[in-house]
Amino acid sequence: MKHDLYQQAASLFGILSHPGRLRILDELRKEQACVCHLQAVLERPQVYVSQQLRVLREAGVVTDRREGTLVYYRLADSRVEALLEEMLGSPGERTCVAGCPCPGCQAEARPEFARLDQAADGTGACCPENGGGMSNDLLRQAVRQRYSRVGRSGGCCGPAVSSCCSPAPQAAAEGVGYSEAELAAVPEGANLGLGCGNPQAIAALKPGEVVLDLGSGGGLDCFLAARAVGETGRVIGVDMTPEMIDRARAAARKGGFTNVEFRLGEIENLPVADNSVDVIMSNCVINLSPDKPRVFCEAFRVLKPGGRLAVSDIVATAELPAELAADLDLYAGCVSGAAPIDALERMLKEAGFAEVRIAPHDESRAFIRQWALGLRVEDFVAAATIEAVKPRDADEHR
């Protein structure tokens, strides 16, 4: 019995010895708070705060309560409060965060803490609880920022614990299914280790075909496709990040590719003519779109009748815990924007596609785990191949 008590105390002190967790608890003893309030106060990424809250919740030190679209955290009981009083003295004043709907944050908002509420769309959104709850502009802004940074630096997009990218692009690409020979055949700078599969493996490209890559990044898949379709074929990469487009164009020049072009644009509004493409590829991008039905409608529009979709992407296999679903870093890191397979099937069929096949890959757990160490995101999402065909008689039915 005593032994159990000592063990409990030791584990509690272990948890409290972490400065970030202690700071969170210090804030929570003033008043309950939502994730973005704590994020602003700690000045740490959302994913970091979520990770610490998870540890605290699992240890029974804090509890959470959902109210509408928000989740609030508070100290579990007065014993924790008393222990904190012993360790830290009396609680200070609560810090107000501009735009945060936490009780106590309504008045005297301090603009230096405003983060999410300063989103481009000016919605004042704070602490959204899932991708759908966040404004589309906010999500796009997070995605754009991350991949602009990666496009510029060519390195990992960090923060440290969340990203569908790797500090070692060669190893990351081999890990998701590219061969050494494939990677050796693309110009330097094209592979950023951002994929979650190898769409070439399912695209079965033929000489002379026109290929479109949605979210082409540094151009890796475009260059591989360019070799497969040859001089009589053509490849178009579309990406919304100018830094990625610049990088891919530079790589094309370096590699002497004449049958590839890169266009700046959104996959929800493709800068591509109707019925002009044989194959649409995409690698780890559609999960990032807040408007997936529109992506599939656009894909359908630009495909020739009989054209096909060959996509590697991330799908949801279980419902993400609220704090992970609300995490902008995890959204931009290809995790929390993933849709369930049945929802994707429905969207594809509603767009007009036939022969829809979505196959999740169990073995992707190993690399997805690396994207957000310790958060167990691999229990909620998986890499999958997504295939579909635009029926030959499509235009007759539309």
Ligand SMILES: C[S@@+](CC[C@H](N)C(=O)[O-])C[C@H]1O[C@@H](n2cnc3c(N)ncnc32)[C@H](O)[C@@H]1O
């Ligand atoms: C995870 S990276 C994948 C890049 C590339 N497909 C690869 O495998 O290396 C996602 C890419 O998609 C682009 N992207 C994200 N959302 C987009 C959108 N809505 N429209 C166009 N590009 C988008 C990003 O700028 C980024 O280059």
